[in-house]
Amino acid sequence: MTSLRILVPIKRVIDYAVKPRVNATKTAVTTSGVKMSMNPFDELSIEESVRLRERHKGAVADILAFSAGPAKAADTLRTAMAMGADRALLVELDEKRAGESDLEPLAVAKLLKEVVNGEGCNMVICGKQSIDDDSGQTGQMLAGLLGWGQATQAAKVEVQGDEVLVTKEVDGGEEVVRVKLPAVVTTDLRLNEPRYATLPNIMKAKKKPMEKKTLADFNVEFKKRLETVEVIEPPPRQGGGKVDSVDGLISRLKELGAI
């Protein structure tokens, strides 16, 4: 089996148990003072990489966790290393500089391409989307830029020789795709159940190497192509009403044109 050098991109996002609030100027979601955690899809990616290592003894030579984000993203990378990544690379973004606060998927894909080439990775396992922007584009763009094959929305990943077999859940059943390494795989929710960070592993993670860079270290153009017009809350759910009887229910449904 091909020796795997896996890159796992990770994003620090508002914790998925926290209800996001739109800022006063309706330009973004408020993040200050809000609990931040690893994008859940990225947890799945880390978990899957570690499981590949556990399943195929000696086959996974390197698991590199990568994040482009604020200085605090270092904590998220430590979590990834506590889960089993070998090392981390943080591209520290300067939130105050225009264009650095919110990298677009294409910019991230370009960054990742540089990392892949610089680090000699032959497999990228990334989330199919991040739960803050829901763009769902990075993996695909990266595969395009690299000229690699891609298998998206993985519910199961098997490596066989120099090929990856990916099962994805589609309408009405499962679809299995086969892709030749090097490849990009994006992860879907039912892929696995991420492990907890154990205390011994948290300790070990503190000693694992974390390299820090800035955007200036990369030969990439980070021009903004998207403009956010407005960010608004979803309409509040309408409260339910009570009816007295079955007849009452039927006439109400008719009133609403539902039957």
Place this chain on the structure above:
Amino acid sequence: MTPARLIIRAIRRPGSIIHPFQRPVLLRLGGQRFNTTESHERPATTATATTSQKKQVRLTAESYPNIKRDSRFAKLTSEDVAHFSSICPVLSAESDDIEAFNTDWMRKYRGQTRLVLKPKSTADVSEILKYSNSRSLAVVPQGGNTGLVGGSVPIYDEIVISMNSMNNIRSFDPVSGILVCDAGVVLETADNYLADQGHIFPLDLGAKGSCHVGGNVATNAGGLRLLRYGSLHGTVLGVEAVLPDGTILDDLSTLRKNNTGYDLKQLFIGSEGTIGVITAVSIICPQRPSAQNVALFGVNTFEKVQETFIRAKRELGEILSAFELMDDTSQRCVAQVTGKKRPLDGEETKFYVLIETSGSNKEHDDEKLEKFLMALMEDETIADGVLAQDETQARNLWSWREGIPEVCGHWGGVYKYDVSIPLKELYSLVEDVKARFIEYGLLGEGEAVVDVVGYGHMGDSNLHLNVPVRSYDKRVEEVLEPFVYEWIQKRRGSISAEHGLGVAKREYVQYSRGETELSVMRSLKNHFDPKGIMNPYKYIKT
């Protein structure tokens, strides 16, 4: 909210995937079983017992044949109903479905009231009691009806005074953090209101979505935050109550300090509706912590659990907000019933401890907690552990503690005790009870007793002893009682740590209280309620 966020919440939440938004209220239990029905065959004991089939709840009067209707009490007439109707809205058995007011939350106790009163003001309550007292009509104050000892429902035809309609927040002072609200405000409503102001209600428990602030005070509820914020005896600053003769006692102080005479409000805290109806409460609420952490770890011996507790207090100090103990059996039960993967997959340890910290500075707390945990790992006080990396993991870890009461009922039924024991011997009760079941040949494959489970609020010396059984069995009860009570008595523990007395424990108070204490209590009761109309047949025998 993005769609992915919604889906993840639905899939990743502890327990179910049904309501992505609601907090799993029913998962946060303090030590009880619910949504279940008492089996008819089972004789009355103080232990909560449950079966899975949904049957009509047995009348309390039948389960407790020794409790006879007190003939001093008048029977309700149509004139009485007419009079009450002139005071406030009423529900009567003739025209409304009032079953919910007669049956308790565990579906273990059922009364026979014909009338439910829904006062809207303190003046209404005063009118109600004045009239009831003059007519010798017995009453039961009822809050959210989540009490676990049968105190909130009648036994015979006592009139239910439901506090549901008294639900206004009266005032909040953001500087002092003092909240004044009607007794019928639901705990969660109060807490949400406080959250908007950056504060927190100093009490949290599984029933928060239903129980009333007044009911919490009436039962002196303990719950999950006691370790951090202390008991209601310290946080409640004032109480407004109506005495049985209709007198309004306005001790609704909003002062932290008030050394002007006897502290009357204290008598109402934990009085379980026996000396008056609480109509409003004033309570001091702390700032809401902005950072929380949860860790769960395995410990091999109870000595090491105690050492961990001492060090947690010393090294985590002001940020420690929960220290919960769970034994190996309890965790095996949760794993077996829920089918969830255990958070620690190494070698099993005898005990598991869940620690929560709450503070104002995330980095500060993280650093403190990590240092503490690493030191414990290094000198092998704890065997293994995990630290939640996000909110959902934190909730999942909590579910291994909060899910215990429910899973214990899985095999058919469960006997439950909520007791206080001096910390040093907290767990010995579990071992001793288990040894007895083995000695009597009742424990094991195919036997009545599935196992003996111990867990609880270690930080408060509060143990929940649970005995999951395949079926209710007189022999099991004979092994348990009076053994458990005598055991507690010998160590000067309490047979009811946080759930109160109600009907369930009134026969057993003497195991925790001396005759002198009981006689002072009786004279207090008699002083406030000479006709005995307030929540009769419960609490202590008069």
